[in-house]
Amino acid sequence: MTEIRNRAAYHEYQIDEKYDAGMVLAGTEVKSIREGKLSFADSFCTFFKSELWVKNLHIAEYRFGTTNNHIAVHDRKLLLTRKELRKMEARLKDKGYTIIPLKVYFNEKGLVKMQIGLGKGKKLHDKRESIKQRDTDREIKRYIK
Numbered sequence: 001m002t003e004i005r006n007r008a009a010y011h012e013y014q015i016d017e018k019y020d021a022g023m024v025l026a027g028t029e030v031k032s033i034r035e036g037k038l039s040f041a042d043s044f045c046t047f048f049k050s051e052l053w054v055k056n057l058h059i060a061e062y063r064f065g066t067t068n069n070h071i072a073v074h075d076r077k078l079l080l081t082r083k084e085l086r087k088m089e090a091r092l093k094d095k096g097y098t099i100i101p102l103k104v105y106f107n108e109k110g111l112v113k114m115q116i117g118l119g120k121g122k123k124l125h126d127k128r129e130s131i132k133q134r135d136t137d138r139e140i141k142r143y144i145k
Contacts, residue, residue: 003105004033006040011127013100015117019088021052022079023104023112026070028062030112035062038104045078045099045116047089052078054101054114078114088118096120 009015025033032038037060045054053075061069080088091097102115122130 003103004036004038004040005103006043006101008040009100009102009117011130012122013098013117013119014122014126015100015102015119017091017118018102019080019084019116019118021114021116023054023114024077024079025059025112028065028068028070029059031064032059032062032070033104033112034106040101043101045101047085047092050085050089052080052085052088052099052116054078054116057101078116091118 039058039060041056041058043054043057045052047053055075056073057076058073059070088099092099097118097120100117100119102117104112104114107113
């Protein structure tokens with residue numbers, strides 16, 4: 001697995017800005033991510049003492065792990081520059097903005113990175129409009145072929 005996407009995030013939120021952040025992980029967590037054993041269900045990002053943390057991210061236990069195996073769901077620290085953190089923290093004070101994990105991937109050096117998005121939640125009519133737009137794009141592609 002090269003990347004794992006949070007497809008529901010684009011349906012639920014209007015993403016304005018995207019950032020790439022490093023993650024503080026244990027060795028068995030990295031091995032489990034390589035196998036694709038990661039779930040974004042109910043995960044979100046929050047600030048605690050001027051540090052960004054991802055909560056409720058489920059990384060399944062590594063099947064060949066010993067007693068040193070990691071806990072499946074716990075808070076994981078995200079690594080960004082101080083300038084990016086201040087900018088995001090200021091934008092979160094605006095009404096309706098939140099930070100959503102979008103995808104987890106391995107960069108060219110083999111490090112685990114998480115793409116996070118800063119966005120607002122969509123209303124029901126916005127979701128319907130997105131579905132309608134996706135369907136019309138699909139129809140156009142079908143006629144072109």
